[in-house]
Amino acid sequence: RLVDIERVEALSGPQGTLYGSDAQAGTMRIITNKPVMGETSSVFDGEYRMNEEGDPSFRGSFVFNFPLKDNIALRMSLFNDKDGGYVDNIYGHTADQSFGEPWPQAGVAGGHGTLDNAEAVDDDVNFVRVKGGRVALKWEINDDWSASISSMHQETSQGAGNYYDIYRGDLNMVSFVDDWYKEDWQASSVNIEGDLGFAQLVAAVSYHEREGGGVWDITNYAHYWSHNYC
Known part of the structure; x- marks a missing residue:
């Protein structure tokens, strides 16, 4: 964001x-934007949207700049967003020809029967939430030298993807588990800038870490595979 x-x-x-x-x-x-010396300021930005077919969406951010001393300043930004879901996970079962899908499952002699998704039924499952912030501190050591440190963090959480099943109607899908994906990342850096007289020095060190994982449903495919090949 x-x-x-x-x-x-x-x-x-x-x-x-x-x-x-x-x-x-x-x-x-x-x-x-970098911290500004000698200035106290703040900015708030917000947005709210209605969705005829699903949950509402919103975005909000807040930025704050504050001088700690004449030559030291702090700048902070925070944000929190949501994209509302509009795809419904409706009741269904593993594929059979009665739903227009190409492989039979129900009523097959020696077959695997059907599974239903009653426990996973829910509305507006393809939502996305993003929140995080950044903080930066700058120190103007003298007219020729300055140092700054900053750190950013963001968390993403979402449900199912933006897809639907053409056999179930517009904006409907059948998933047998609660699909989800989560991701966290952070980045930190230290910068030193100075005038050496004969050259300008810029030294920067940074660190970045990113972790993510999720669950996606492939029950229908696994059921089809086991019916035909096992």
Whole structure:
């Protein structure tokens, strides 16, 4: 989620000298707003949307800049978004010809019968929630030297994907489990800039960590496979 952004730069490749071997085709630089010395300010931005076929959606962000001393300033941004779901997980069972699907399951001699999804039925299952924030501290040591530290964190949580089953009608699907995906990531950096007289020094150290995982339903496919090949 892009919040409190100063500018976005699109740099044509190759950019390997500054940004490594993965930047042969170019790179995108997203430049965030930095703490401002001697200024106290805040900005709030919000949005609310109704969805005729599902849950409402909203977006909200808050940015705060505060001077701790004449030469030290803190800047913080927070955000919380939701894209409301509009696809319903309706009652159904594993595939059979009565629903227009190509392989029989029910009533097959020696077959596997049918499974239903009664425990997973729910409305508006394809929602997405994103929340997080960023904090930055800048210290202007003197006219020639400055140091800054920043840290960003974001959490994403979503339900089923944006797809539906053409055999169940518009915006309907049949899933036998509660599909979900979650992702957390954080990035921290320390930057030091200074004038050496004969050159400008820019030293940067950063750390990035990303974790994610989820569950997606393939019951119908597994049932079809076991019926035909097991």
